[in-house]
Amino acid sequence: MSKQRLTRQQSRRIANQRDNLANSQENSELENGLVIARFGNQADVETDRGEVFRCHLRRNLGDIVTGDKVVLERGSESAVVASVKPAKNRLQRPDSYGKLKAVAANIDQMVIVIAPQPQAHANLIDRYLVVAENLGVTPLLLVNKCDLLSPENRGHINKIKEQYDALGYRLLEVSAKTAAGQAQLKENLAAKTSVFVGQSGVGKSSLLQKLLPHETLKIGELSEQVNKGKHTTTHAALYHFQNGGNCIDSPGIREFGLWHFTREQVVNGFSELREIAQHCKFRDCTHKNDPGCAIRLALEENGISEARYLSFLRIIDTLDDVQIKAPGY
Numbered sequence: 032m033s034k035q036r037l038t039r040q041q042s043r044r045i046a047n048q049r050d051n052l053a054n055s056q057e058n059s060e061l062e063n064g065l066v067i068a069r070f071g072n073q074a075d076v077e078t079d080r081g082e083v084f085r086c087h088l089r090r091n092l093g094d095i096v097t098g099d100k101v102v103l104e105r106g107s108e109s110a111v112v113a114s115v116k117p118a119k120n121r122l123q124r125p126d127s128y129g130k131l132k133a134v135a136a137n138i139d140q141m142v143i144v145i146a147p148q149p150q151a152h153a154n155l156i157d158r159y160l161v162v163a164e165n166l167g168v169t170p171l172l173l174v175n176k177c178d179l180l181s182p183e184n185r186g187h188i189n190k191i192k193e194q195y196d197a198l199g200y201r202l203l204e205v206s207a208k209t210a211a212g213q214a215q216l217k218e219n220l221a222a223k224t225s226v227f228v229g230q231s232g233v234g235k236s237s238l239l240q241k242l243l244p245h246e247t248l249k250i251g252e253l254s255e256q257v258n259k260g261k262h263t264t265t266h267a268a269l270y271h272f273q274n275g276g277n278c279i280d281s282p283g284i285r286e287f288g289l290w291h292f293t294r295e296q297v298v299n300g301f302s303e304l305r306e307i308a309q310h311c312k313f314r315d316c317t318h319k320n321d322p323g324c325a326i327r328l329a330l331e332e333n334g335i336s337e338a339r340y341l342s343f344l345r346i347i348d349t350l351d352d353v354q355i356k357a358p359g360y
């Protein structure tokens with residue numbers, strides 16, 4: 032800041048601004064709210080009483096995203112987001128410049144959707160689990176299209192179920208087509224904020240349409256209103272399930288990668304390796320052929336699953352490839 036003295040005109044302007052601010056605060060009310068959508072420099076904020084206000088954002092509030100808990104300042108004419116509360120977590124993905132950007136905040140549960148078709152890859156499940164574990168989000172493995180389970184593909188799905196059940200993860204079978212498993216799924220979505228992730232074609236849109244029958248219309252209306260006819264589905268929006276619980280959804284959330292993770296974070300994302308890795312002889316152990324690697328030892332003694340270990344190595348190797356492109360990670 033310059034130490035230059037303010038001119039009289041400048042001082043007067045600052046005094047006026049201060050008075051205006053005081054006046055606006057006198058006539059305004061502060062209320063807690065939840066960001067349910069973000070557009071440019073505006074956000075839709077829902078108050079505890081269920082009213083939704085389109086708000087401008089005060090400057091210097093940082094990157095506010097859907098799911099953020101905020102304080103709303105309501106005047107007679109308009110509402111502004113006055114402050115943001117610290118978030119328990121922020122789901123981030125790189126933007127087109129490779130810079131990490133938050134896309135959603137305060138997520139409790141990651142619903143990892145798999146299906147008999149397209150066939151589920153354990154490696155992809157593990158990638159999502161790494162993100163969930165690092166964010167402190169509870170994963171729920173959801174086998175959709177259970178109406179398509181047959182003696183031929185049952186074995187593959189059962190193997191996946193056994194593997195993740197043994198690691199202590201919750202699993203549900205459901206069908207977006209028939210009603211199978213939907214009641215149980217609704218129970219598992221109540222009282223928390225979930226995101227749905229998984230490979231394209233497993234039925235995420237179909238499931239969300241079943242779970243949010245009245246919301247599709249709202250999505251269309253909202254994006255049209257804001258973008259004059261253009262769809263803004265890349266923006267994350269928060270929806271309420273009928274039986275309680277929320278969902279934050281956008282195409283960017285449904286299919287994200289994890290190339291910005293470090294090796295330590297990947298180890299942390301494999302719940303059964305996390306503790307064992309503490310006993311490796313070297314702190315920078317790559318867990319491949321390093322002497323004194325506790326993970327390799329556990330593998331030789333059948334203490335951990337070989338499939339998971341190989342999946343772990345695949346993830347680590349892809350991180351090495353992209354790290355060159357993304358300095359700083």
Ligand code: GDP
Nearest residue numbers: 175176206207208230231232233234235236237
């Ligand atoms: P997304 O890419 O994960 O959003 O998947 P979609 O919801 O677009 O579904 C992909 C395809 O799978 C569509 O043709 C759906 O009709 C179909 N589909 C989704 N859920 C089910 C299901 O439970 N059973 C069956 N048989 N087909 C489903």
Ligand code: ZN
Nearest residue numbers: 311316318324
């Ligand atoms: Zn090791």
